[in-house]
Structures are given as structure tokens and as C-alpha cells.
Amino acid sequence: VSAGARQGEPGGPLAGLVGHLFRHAAGEMVAALARLMGPARLDLAEEAVQDALLRALETWPFSGLPDNPRGWLFQVARNRALDRIRHETMSRDALAAEGVVDLARRGDGDPARFGDESLAMMFMCCDPALGRAAHVALTLKLVSGFSVEEIADASLERAPAVAQRLVRAKREIRERRLALEIPLPRELAARLASVLEVIYLLFNEGYAAHGGESLVRADLCDEGIRLARLLAGNPQTDRPAVEALLALMLLQSSRLPARVDALGDLTLLAEQDRRRWDRRLMAEGLRHMERAAAGPEVTPYHLEAAIAACHATARDAASTDWRAILRLYDDLMALKPSPVVALNRAVAVAMAEGAAAGIAVLAAIGDDPALAQYHLLPAVRAGLERRAGRPADAIRHYRRALALRASAPERRFLERQVAELEGELSGTLRR
Amino acid sequence: MPQFLVLARDNGERAQKMAAMSPEEMQRIMGKYMAWTQRMRETGHLQGANKLRDGEGRVVRRGEGKLAVTDGPFAESKEVVGGYWLLEAPSYAAALELVKDHPHTELWPNTSLEIRQLHDYTQR
Numbered sequence: 001v002s003a004g005a006r007q008g009e010p011g012g013p014l015a016g017l018v019g020h021l022f023r024h025a026a027g028e029m030v031a032a033l034a035r036l037m038g039p040a041r042l043d044l045a046e047e048a049v050q051d052a053l054l055r056a057l058e059t060w061p062f063s064g065l066p067d068n069p070r071g072w073l074f075q076v077a078r079n080r081a082l083d084r085i086r087h088e089t090m091s092r093d094a095l096a097a098e099g100v101v102d103l104a105r106r107g108d109g110d111p112a113r114f115g116d117e118s119l120a121m122m123f124m125c126c127d128p129a130l131g132r133a134a135h136v137a138l139t140l141k142l143v144s145g146f147s148v149e150e151i152a153d154a155s156l157e158r159a160p161a162v163a164q165r166l167v168r169a170k171r172e173i174r175e176r177r178l179a180l181e182i183p184l185p186r187e188l189a190a191r192l193a194s195v196l197e198v199i200y201l202l203f204n205e206g207y208a209a210h211g212g213e214s215l216v217r218a219d220l221c222d223e224g225i226r227l228a229r230l231l232a233g234n235p236q237t238d239r240p241a242v243e244a245l246l247a248l249m250l251l252q253s254s255r256l257p258a259r260v261d262a263l264g265d266l267t268l269l270a271e272q273d274r275r276r277w278d279r280r281l282m283a284e285g286l287r288h289m290e291r292a293a294a295g296p297e298v299t300p301y302h303l304e305a306a307i308a309a310c311h312a313t314a315r316d317a318a319s320t321d322w323r324a325i326l327r328l329y330d331d332l333m334a335l336k337p338s339p340v341v342a343l344n345r346a347v348a349v350a351m352a353e354g355a356a357a358g359i360a361v362l363a364a365i366g367d368d369p370a371l372a373q374y375h376l377l378p379a380v381r382a383g384l385e386r387r388a389g390r391p392a393d394a395i396r397h398y399r400r401a402l403a404l405r406a407s408a409p410e411r412r413f414l415e416r417q418v419a420e421l422e423g424e425l426s427g428t429l430r431r
Numbered sequence: 432m433p434q435f436l437v438l439a440r441d442n443g444e445r446a447q448k449m450a451a452m453s454p455e456e457m458q459r460i461m462g463k464y465m466a467w468t469q470r471m472r473e474t475g476h477l478q479g480a481n482k483l484r485d486g487e488g489r490v491v492r493r494g495e496g497k498l499a500v501t502d503g504p505f506a507e508s509k510e511v512v513g514g515y516w517l518l519e520a521p522s523y524a525a526a527l528e529l530v531k532d533h534p535h536t537e538l539w540p541n542t543s544l545e546i547r548q549l550h551d552y553t554q555r
Contacts, residue, residue, distance in 0.1 A: 022454035022461075054449060057457045061464030062480040062514045064472075147453030 026145030031121035052077035134169040243292035244301035250285030251308035322352040355388040375404035435526040441513040463534035482514040
């Protein structure tokens with residue numbers, strides 16, 4: 001009845017349904033229930049949560065939104081879990097011996113306290129005993145509330161493969177009796193590293209796909225930021241590396257509104273309309289950068305965030321401090337060398353020292369087999385050839401890029417470049 | 432003002448699809464229903480609504496003088512009333528207009544909405 005009365009209030013009844021309420025609540029509830037019943041009963045927790053969401057979907061269209069949607073969902077999920085656990089016909093003592101907290105005696109779920117449980121779940125999903133692919137799938141399923149199909153969509157895997165991976169990983173969790181806890185301080189740094197790697201991976205996966213066909217993949221950026229915020233919001237897990245990764249993702253996201261396509265960062269940054277950058281996200285990112293600087297620790301996230309900050313704080317493309325960016329890439333190459341970092345460094349060299357210098361660096365890394373199928377290598381080379389005044393070479397390299405795997409918006413970009421250059425060339429000839 | 436009962440008829444296909452949905456999909460669908468219900472409420476048309484509990488009904492029949500009680504109907508049945516909204520509208524045509532953009536039939540294939548006017552006993 002009260003739900004009905006509230007519906008007419010300003011702000012609207014749908015205010016409680018904003019964002020990804022169901023998705024996030026699903027993750028929080030699975031974590032909370034698994035904590036109560038033990039990680040061996042993950043499936044049961046997931047079923048109870050699915051039941052609760054289903055009950056909401058069945059009844060809320062008629063009853064209207066309850067006063068406290070999260071509390072409502074949690075209570076139903078808890079009751080469902082209780083029903084199901086009673087079906088196991090285990091005695092209370094047997095359950096207690098297994099470390100199962102007496103569900104019936106726990107008070108109502110307080111959503112404000114769900115954070116800790118989600119963090120504990122994050123650490124369990126990213127336990128080093130499980131593989132990297134399992135880390136990603138488990139985190140998306142259990143912490144982020146993605147379905148198997150949505151995970152498949154996000155990771156470009158087939159749904160049955162994801163489902164199988166999840167079944168295996170959950171069996172590992174049971175057999176190894178992995179703990180659903182935030183690690184002790186002495187283990188935290190190492191355990192945190194694998195959690196941050198997963199968050200970084202999610203974010204990059206989403207960032208690279210942004211503007212592509214799939215909406216779910218774009219959601220990955222938001223989800224990466226949400227998970228990092230959870231870590232940063234808890235004094236136990238708020239370490240400089242967490243702040244640095246959060247800063248990096250916020251700064252990168254602040255540029256998303258102006259990004260025309262996936263090649264934006266490498267080639268079109270200069271042409272972006274900086275008025276479209278999200279100043280609020282940028283300011284938040286810079287605040288977290290300051291917090292990341294507390295303490296002597298410098299992680300690759302620190303360096304990448306600092307590079308993103310150089311771009312974010314430049315008034316316009318021309319005043320970008322490319323020498324500072326190049327120094328940061330040098331540090332990054334020393335700390336965590338990778339072919340992709342080397343490629344990005346080559347761009348910085350070109351911007352700081354001219355196209356010829358950049359091309360020389362590219363030539364030196366061009367033989368790396370890891371980059372053989374990477375379309376951005378010839379695409380970057382093409383851009384530099386064009387700047388060096390060699391349009392025919394530029395066209396040749398753009399065509400090489402087009403022969404490799406690239407997303408649809410990227411292909412459109414590359415084809416546009418070729419068409420432009422061909423237009424220029426034929427114009428020159430006619431003259 | 433005449434009152435109209437809008438009966439939501441569901442089927443087993445819908446129940447199956449819903450059970451397999453992701454939280455995100457569920458929320459999207461929920462949002463559509465809630466938006467419609469809110470519109471009805473804000474415009475003063477909505478008089479009430481209720482969900483009927485699924486899977487536990489009883490059907491009472493009397494055959495050859497004997498009372499026969501069976502369980503059902505169940506959601507797996509072809510068409511079972513899942514719930515209703517009670518609307519106030521000046522005429523059938525007006526009620527129909529309100530229900531035209533109801534999400535139920537759009538979201539679920541082979542479901543239906545049935546509109547029935549309540550008899551008004553004050554009108555002789």
C-alpha cells in the first residue's frame with residue numbers, strides 16, 4: 001500500500017529501479033548468502049537469488065515498487081535459501097559444524113554492509129588457485145551479476161564454454177575449500193594484484209569495444225570502475241595500486257564521450273573535441289591520482305594513469321606534454337614491457353621527436369611475433385607515413401591493417417583514411 | 432465511472448523464458464511494466480492490481496452430484512490468469528486505448544490481456 005502512495009511522489013517510482021539495480025543486487029546477495037551458507041553452497045545461493053529476482057519480476061508490476069527494493073530482494077532471497085537448505089535435511093548441528101551461520105537468526109540484510117561481502121567474493125573469484133579465464137568468468141557471474149550469455153558476449157566466447165568453465169571453477173572452489181574472506185594484510189598485496197588484473201582486463205575489454213555493436217561490452221567499463229570503487233571504499237583494501245587503477249579508468253572514461261571510434265586514442269586524440277570530455281569523471285580521476293601517490297609504491301597502473309592525466313590536463317592537442325608522456329612510457333617499458341606498450345611508446349616518440357623517429361622505433365618492434373596480427377601496428381605506421389608526407393606508403397600500411405582483424409568501427413575508420421589519401425593523391429596527379 | 436478488469440493471461444513459455452533471464456534483462460522488463468502502471472496511477476485510472484499466486488490453485492467441479500477438487504491451473508497450462516489490474520475509464524473504447532501500449536503482450540509471445548467491464552449495480 002505504501003508503495004502505491006509513494007509512486008506519485010516527485011522523483012518518480014522508477015527512481016528505485018535506476019542503473020543496474022538487479023545486476024548489482026544479484027552480486028551482493030550471492031556474496032552475502034554464500035558467506036552465510038559457505039562457498040560450497042554457491043549454486044544454492046545463486047538459485048535463491050534468481051528466485052528472488054523472479055519473484056520481483058512476477059509481483060512488482062502489480063504491487064508497485066517496494067519501499068526498499070534491495071531489502072525486499074534480500075529478504076526473499078534469504079528465505080528461499082533457508083527453504084532450500086532445510087530440504088537438505090541436515091540437522092542444525094551438522095550445519096553449524098560446517099560453519100554455516102544460522103540463517104534464521106541473522107537480522108535483515110543491511111545493504112550498506114554488502115560491500116565487505118562483495119569484496120570477499122572478488123578475492124575468492126580471483127584466487128590464484130584458479131586460472132585467469134576462470135577469474136574473469138567467476139567475477140562477472142558472482143560479483144557483477146552477469147548471466148552466462150552476457151559473459152559469453154563480453155568475452156567473445158561461446159555460452160556453453162563459459163557455462164562449463166564456471167561449473168569447473170565452482171567445483172575447484174568446493175574441493176579446495178577456498179575461503180570467502182578479505183585476505184589478511186600480509187597476503188593482501190599479492191592477492192590484490194590478481195583482483196586488479198581482472199578489473200583492468202574487464203575495463204580494457206569494454207574500452208576497446210566501446211562504440212561497437214554490443215552494449216554489454218560497453219557495460220564492462222562501468223563495471224570495472226564500480227569494482228575498483230568498492231576496493232577503494234574499504235580501508236582494508238584501499239591501497240595505492242587500487243587508487244591508481246581507479247584513477248586510470250576514470251581518466252580514460254572521461255574521454256569516451258568524445259571518442260569517435262576505437263582508433264581514437266592512437267590517432268585521433270588530436271582531433272577530439274575536448275569540450276565533450278567528462279570533466280566530472282576527470283576531476284574524480286585526478287583526485288584518486290593524488291591518493292595513489294600516498295606511499296612509495298609505483299605500479300604500472302600509476303604510470304598509465306599518469307599518461308592518461310597528461311592527456312586529460314592538456315588544454316589542447318598542441319600543448320600536450322609528449323616528452324613527459326614519453327618518459328612515462330620509458331618507465332612503463334622498464335616496469336612491465338609488452339608489445340602493446342612498445343607500440344604506444346612509438347607513438348609518443350613520434351609526437352615528441354617527429355614522425356621519422358617514430359617510424360624508426362616502429363621498425364625496430366615490427367618483427368615482434370606478438371604484433372604480427374595486431375592491426376594497430378600497420379595503422380599507426382600508416383598515420384606516421386602520412387605525417388611524414390608519404391601518402392602512397394600510408395595507403396599501403398592502411399591496407400595491411402585492413403587485412404587484419406579489426407572491429408567494424410575501426411574498419412570504417414581505416415577505409416575512410418584510404419579513401420582520403422587516394423583522393424589527395426589523384427588530386428595531386430591531376431595538378 | 433465504469434470499471435474494467437484487465438486480466439493478464441500467461442503461459443508456460445513465458446515462465447520458462449523468465450526463469451532463464453539475466454538480472455539485467457529482468458530489470459529491463461520490470462521497467463516497462465512499472466512505467467505503464469505508473470502512467471495509469473498518475474492519470475488516476477488505476478484502482479487496484481494484484482498478482483495471483485502461481486502453481487497452487489484449486490479447481491472445484493461437481494459431476495454426478497459429487498464434489499471434485501483438483502489442483503491447478505498451473506503456469507504450464509496454455510493460458511492461465513496470472514494477475515489483474517483494475518482500471519477506471521469512461522468506456523470500453525477508452526479502456527482499450529489505455530491497454531494498447533501495455534507491455535505484457537509485446538514482451539511475451541502468445542499471451543493475452545482480457546478486458547472485462549465490471550457490472551455497476553448502482554445503475555439499474
